[in-house]
Amino acid sequence: MPVPVVRPREVVIAEEQDYLFHSEADDLQAPEWSDAACRDAEPDVFFPLSAHDIASRREALSWCAVCAIAVQCREIALRDSSIVGIWGGTDEVERARLRGRRLVSVA
Numbered sequence: 551m552p553v554p555v556v557r558p559r560e561v562v563i564a565e566e567q568d569y570l571f572h573s574e575a576d577d578l579q580a581p582e583w584s585d586a587a588c589r590d591a592e593p594d595v596f597f598p599l600s601a602h603d604i605a606s607r608r609e610a611l612s613w614c615a616v617c618a619i620a621v622q623c624r625e626i627a628l629r630d631s632s633i634v635g636i637w638g639g640t641d642e643v644e645r646a647r648l649r650g651r652r653l654v655s656v657a
């Protein structure tokens with residue numbers, strides 16, 4: 551398991567801006583799932599049973615933080631609200647918030 555990464559707030563904000571403003575359908579390229587950092591990880595950690603399952607959440611986010619296909623992975627989950635679990639370093643609640651902000655930004 552990689553060492554958990556704490557990203558500076560400026561980096562998180564910059565990434566969020568990137569998701570929000572580079573989201574046209576043509577931008578999405580099929581990820582090379584063989585490059586996924588989590589390919590050998592325990593799948594259950596990506597589906598924490600609750601917001602209080604901090605250990606699983608932390609482990610999942612540490613994989614996503616070093617994943618080469620995190621942007622595509624997150625984008626796939628952003629485009630399908632039926633997807634649950636941690637994808638591209640986000641959970642359902644965070645993706646719902648990002649979807650809402652996208653709607654506001656294109657209105």
Ligand code: SF4
Nearest residue numbers: 586588614617623638
């Ligand atoms: S971003 Fe996270 S969930 Fe998606 S493939 Fe990479 S490690 Fe797995």
